Amino acid sequence: MFQASSEEQDVCSQCLSAEFASGELSSEVSHEELVREYAGGSTRRQQARARRMGRAFSSSTAFSMMGKVRCGFAVLLFLICTALFILGDGEQKTFLNQLAQEEQLAISISVCGIAAALLLPSYARHKLVVGLSSLFIVVMGVFMPSLWHHRTAEVSAAPGSVQEGEATASDAVAEDGRYLKDEELTLFHKLHDEKPRGVHYVVFMRCDIDDSHKMNGTLAFGRMEQSTRNLIKSSLSRLMHGAEVLLNNSRDGNGVIFTIADAPGQRINMEQILKRYGRVYYKDTRRGVYELALESDKVQPGADVDPQARMNPHSARFAEANMKALNSLDSKLVADAARKLASANTQVLRGDICDNLLRTLESPWEAEPDAHQALVEALTVYARKGDTRIVAPLKQYFDQCIKYGRGISSPVVLRLVEEAPEQVVDAVLRLWAANPVAWNEITGKLGVHAEKQMVGFLERPNLPMERISDILTFLHDYGTELSLPVVERYATHEDKTVSAKAEGTASAIRKRVEEARAQ
Numbered sequence: 001m002f003q004a005s006s007e008e009q010d011v012c013s014q015c016l017s018a019e020f021a022s023g024e025l026s027s028e029v030s031h032e033e034l035v036r037e038y039a040g041g042s043t044r045r046q047q048a049r050a051r052r053m054g055r056a057f058s059s060s061t062a063f064s065m066m067g068k069v070r071c072g073f074a075v076l077l078f079l080i081c082t083a084l085f086i087l088g089d090g091e092q093k094t095f096l097n098q099l100a101q102e103e104q105l106a107i108s109i110s111v112c113g114i115a116a117a118l119l120l121p122s123y124a125r126h127k128l129v130v131g132l133s134s135l136f137i138v139v140m141g142v143f144m145p146s147l148w149h150h151r152t153a154e155v156s157a158a159p160g161s162v163q164e165g166e167a168t169a170s171d172a173v174a175e176d177g178r179y180l181k182d183e184e185l186t187l188f189h190k191l192h193d194e195k196p197r198g199v200h201y202v203v204f205m206r207c208d209i210d211d212s213h214k215m216n217g218t219l220a221f222g223r224m225e226q227s228t229r230n231l232i233k234s235s236l237s238r239l240m241h242g243a244e245v246l247l248n249n250s251r252d253g254n255g256v257i258f259t260i261a262d263a264p265g266q267r268i269n270m271e272q273i274l275k276r277y278g279r280v281y282y283k284d285t286r287r288g289v290y291e292l293a294l295e296s297d298k299v300q301p302g303a304d305v306d307p308q309a310r311m312n313p314h315s316a317r318f319a320e321a322n323m324k325a326l327n328s329l330d331s332k333l334v335a336d337a338a339r340k341l342a343s344a345n346t347q348v349l350r351g352d353i354c355d356n357l358l359r360t361l362e363s364p365w366e367a368e369p370d371a372h373q374a375l376v377e378a379l380t381v382y383a384r385k386g387d388t389r390i391v392a393p394l395k396q397y398f399d400q401c402i403k404y405g406r407g408i409s410s411p412v413v414l415r416l417v418e419e420a421p422e423q424v425v426d427a428v429l430r431l432w433a434a435n436p437v438a439w440n441e442i443t444g445k446l447g448v449h450a451e452k453q454m455v456g457f458l459e460r461p462n463l464p465m466e467r468i469s470d471i472l473t474f475l476h477d478y479g480t481e482l483s484l485p486v487v488e489r490y491a492t493h494e495d496k497t498v499s500a501k502a503e504g505t506a507s508a509i510r511k512r513v514e515e516a517r518a519q
């Protein structure tokens with residue numbers, strides 16, 4: 001009779017049956033009894049295997065592998081959720097801080113609940129510690145949105161100067177008090193609810209009071225034309241660095257409500273910006289609510305200018321007309337005036353034109369790249385050599401073009417290289433490295449200011465042959481004693497073309513150095 005050495009050893013009953021059937025039984029045990037005994041042993045072996053697997057994967061066993069995996073995954077989920085809320089507490093936009101408070105709470109509770117459910121059955125021998133830890137995770141899931149994502153903007157109604165039962169919106173008292181009712185700021189409040197970390201403003205603009213419409217001791221306000229609305233909307237968006245501007249009428253139609261959503265950066269001096277449109281008579285800087293009386297001469301400063309004088313460079317009023325157009329809120333009119341001044345290059349009032357261009361460029365123009373380019377190109381035409389005032393606006397244009405991947409005006413960069421080469425040398429050489437052919441002329445204008453960076457390029461390993469050739473060409477014309485040691489090393493380069501060009505460059509540099517010493 002065959003007996004396995006271990007119950008866990010799996011023996012094929014059919015193999016044993018065939019083996020023992022081929023010979024004579026040397027035991028008194030029958031074949032049927034042997035098969036029955038083995039079948040019972042097979043069942044015991046399967047049960048033992050199941051117990052082993054249970055010990056390996058059951059989370060109720062202290063410090064089992066699966067228990068550790070569940071605990072680690074639970075802790076990871078909790079830490080990820082916490083990190084997301086901490087990041088969402090900053091001023092930058094994230095997926096989380098763009099959600100409503102209820103949605104944030106639902107996400108927090110769901111993730112922390114899953115983490116607690118994974119952690120709770122992990123370790124049977126540490127039930128108290130694991131239970132308290134699971135409870136802590138659940139409590140944190142409930143309070144996490146409040147701890148790390150509190151609202152910075154209050155949306156509750158602030159008391160206005162016009163209360164229920166007092167003078168109505170059309171009464172004379174409204175001329176210098178708050179005009180809008182708080183329920184008319186629904187869109188503004190909704191923005192704060194949906195994006196509590198964003199910076200939002202609401203601006204109510206009413207037209208000038210029309211004295212001819214005064215009746216029965218009340219005030220009537222003029223209507224705002226559609227073209228004026230669109231002009232204010234586009235200019236507000238530009239002045240707020242490209243922020244989205246929404247508009248709707250007031251309840252009685254006596255003005256337009258401009259809601260500015262997601263203005264970039266911290267709160268700014270909105271009153272100073274709004275003075276471009278009229279007189280600010282009410283402001284709540286904490287909430288970002290402003291009201292003003294629109295002044296038509298400010299909205300359309302070029303309306304009274306003869307268009308023929310602005311178009312004709314030979315007109316005596318050409319410069320004055322286009323300088324006035326530079327103050328317009330219409331970016332297309334500003335761009336057109338700047339281009340006409342640049343192309344005319346008039347000798348009349350050049351200093352005044354330069355001053356007006358500088359004043360116009362003090363406003364943000366990144367949302368209007370065409371007008372921005374026209375203004376800085378006109379500035380390069382009218383600014384005198386060595387005028388340091390133009391460096392800042394030209395550099396701002398240059399940086400914005402690089403930031404947004406826009407084409408850069410060559411005249412502007414050349415003038416900037418002439419006035420402040422040390423401020424743009426690194427950026428210009430990065431552009432040159434990406435496209436040497438397009439930037440060779442401007443890089444050449446940098447002259448010795450770019451020598452140090454060019455030598456640094458040559459010292460890099462595995463430099464392409466065409467790049468080596470371009471650098472040696474530059475150093476041939478502008479290199480000094482600083483670049484001579486590196487160039488001489490390239491004179492022994494294995495590539496004959498490179499070595500020959502390096503020898504010529506080294507000779508040109510030595511000659512230039514000797515001439516400088518002789519002088």
